[in-house]
Amino acid sequence: MSQTDYDQIVQLLCDRLADLSKTPEESISPETNLITQLSIDSIKLLGLIMEIEDAFDISIPINALTDIQTVHELAELVHKIKSAS
Amino acid sequence: MNLLEKLDAAAAARKSLLPDGVGAFGIPIEEVYSATEARIGDRRVLLLGTNNYLGLTFAPECIQAAHEALDKEGTGTTGSRMANGSYFGHRALEREFADFYQCSGGIVFTTGYQANLGTISGLVGPGDTVLIDGDSHASIYDGCILSGADIVRFRHNDVADMEKRLRRLGERVETTLIIAEGIYSMLGDQAPLAEIIELKNKYRCILLLDEAHSLGVLGETGQGLVEKTGLLKAVDFITGTFSKSLCSIGGFCVSNHPQLEQLRYVSHPYIFTASPSPATIASTRAALELLRKGSHLRTQLWKNCTQLYTQLKETGYQLGPDPGPVIAAILDTPQQALLMWRSLLEHNIYVNLILPPAAPEGKSLVRCSVNAAHTSEQIKYVGDTFAKLYNLVKS
Numbered sequence: 190m191s192q193t194d195y196d197q198i199v200q201l202l203c204d205r206l207a208d209l210s211k212t213p214e215e216s217i218s219p220e221t222n223l224i225t226q227l228s229i230d231s232i233k234l235l236g237l238i239m240e241i242e243d244a245f246d247i248s249i250p251i252n253a254l255t256d257i258q259t260v261h262e263l264a265e266l267v268h269k270i271k272s273a274s
Numbered sequence: 275m276n277l278l279e280k281l282d283a284a285a286a287a288r289k290s291l292l293p294d295g296v297g298a299f300g301i302p303i304e305e306v307y308s309a310t311e312a313r314i315g316d317r318r319v320l321l322l323g324t325n326n327y328l329g330l331t332f333a334p335e336c337i338q339a340a341h342e343a344l345d346k347e348g349t350g351t352t353g354s355r356m357a358n359g360s361y362f363g364h365r366a367l368e369r370e371f372a373d374f375y376q377c378s379g380g381i382v383f384t385t386g387y388q389a390n391l392g393t394i395s396g397l398v399g400p401g402d403t404v405l406i407d408g409d410s411h412a413s414i415y416d417g418c419i420l421s422g423a424d425i426v427r428f429r430h431n432d433v434a435d436m437e438k439r440l441r442r443l444g445e446r447v448e449t450t451l452i453i454a455e456g457i458y459s460m461l462g463d464q465a466p467l468a469e470i471i472e473l474k475n476k477y478r479c480i481l482l483l484d485e486a487h488s489l490g491v492l493g494e495t496g497q498g499l500v501e502k503t504g505l506l507k508a509v510d511f512i513t514g515t516f517s518k519s520l521c522s523i524g525g526f527c528v529s530n531h532p533q534l535e536q537l538r539y540v541s542h543p544y545i546f547t548a549s550p551s552p553a554t555i556a557s558t559r560a561a562l563e564l565l566r567k568g569s570h571l572r573t574q575l576w577k578n579c580t581q582l583y584t585q586l587k588e589t590g591y592q593l594g595p596d597p598g599p600v601i602a603a604i605l606d607t608p609q610q611a612l613l614m615w616r617s618l619l620e621h622n623i624y625v626n627l628i629l630p631p632a633a634p635e636g637k638s639l640v641r642c643s644v645n646a647a648h649t650s651e652q653i654k655y656v657g658d659t660f661a662k663l664y665n666l667v668k669s
Contacts, residue, residue: 253424
């Protein structure tokens with residue numbers, strides 16, 4: 190996958206996270222922390238993962254989310270799984 | 275934030291929901307009078323917050339069996355079966371569960387929670403996959419985490435969504451365990467077992483069905499959803515608990531796969547814990563016998579379930595899709611649920627309060643558990659009280 194694919198993933202994440210956290214999309218960047226800055230709880234995160242799985246037709250095991258804190262880290266995980274699929 | 279400060283933050287979040295310290299969680303029950311009544315504070319309350327589905331907590335047969343076991347074998351086993359040995363009762367109950375489900379083998383665990391932990395973590399490991407319903411019980415999630423397998427969720431009871439996820443797994447379906455529940459504990463709805471089995475066969479996976487809430491409740495002899503649907507032989511592993519219809523504490527797994535026996539040697543929740551006490555095993559054996567012969571109890575239970583479900587539905591409450599012993603009024607906010615829970619208690623009715631994140635989709639639940647010992651008058655009183663309080667939560 191290319192940088193374009195990564196950017197596309199970040200864009201999708203920012204869009205969905207803005208909706209879930211009721212935060213303006215322009216204030217969300219790859220460095221934004223999902224928990225401390227956007228208050229994304231475990232239930233919202235699991236719902237988001239299902240949406241991402243469907244959007245990119247991939248499987249994201251929820252145990253792979255343990256160390257994910259930022260938008261960038263989540264995008265990188267999705268990018269890695271998508272590249273391997 | 276240090277470790278203790280993290281707990282303080284969690285306590286503050288809880289307090290913000292329950293500002294006056296009302297003990298909605300772990301409420302002190304001072305005395306239990308019967309399968310349907312107890313004392314909370316100075317109130318004699320109707321119990322609709324227990325999972326005593328067949329109403330057997332005071333069954334004389336179970337109490338006598340427990341007394342005899344206490345007298346004969348003492349209060350506890352004081353150790354694990356692996357190290358300290360298996361009592362006659364442990365082995366007898368395993369045979370009886372295997373016989374009940376027409377399986378070649380059975381294993382008894384110390385709690386229902388451990389039955390799922392032990393079975394799942396024994397069946398799958400790192401590199402394998404578990405495909406679970408999004409509304410699975412915490413014991414299923416925790417068993418999956420303990421196993422180290424990859425955990426993939428499908429949308430609750432959505433078979434098309436499940437197939438999409440199976441397809442994405444590709445060759446990994448060969449080492450995939452699918453897990454579903456007979457009756458889901460939050461909304462009381464049942465798994466679409468026939469469709470799940472169709473997919474399990476198509477993708478050649480292994481299926482574990484947790485009958486915790488459906489044991490004693492569904493099917494002519496109370497086996498659960500497997501009996502109601504006639505699909506007993508198509509399920510690979512069945513787990514369940516003693517702490518609901520069987521009115522004690524413990525859990526089990528049964529299967530026709532001979533590999534079940536190997537779980538005793540690889541499953542930490544089986545190995546590294548004390549085995550169930552003799553009295554627990556004895557009362558469970560007596561209760562299983564009553565459960566098997568208890569079609570009259572199931573008839574009464576379903577009469578009560580239908581009566582309450584119908585009345586709440588007619589009043590206007592949003593409920594789960596299926597009538598059953600778990601009847602949850604789905605409310606929009608925790609504040610509504612707390613107000614309803616508190617008002618019901620003021621009317622001497624004890625139910626369960628379930629708030630996010632435990633409740634699905636960010637909703638809050640006021641959950642009733644109906645049992646066979648409730649009288650028609652008691653159920654009517656509960657239904658009438660819900661109707662009287664409807665304006666509190668009407669949107």
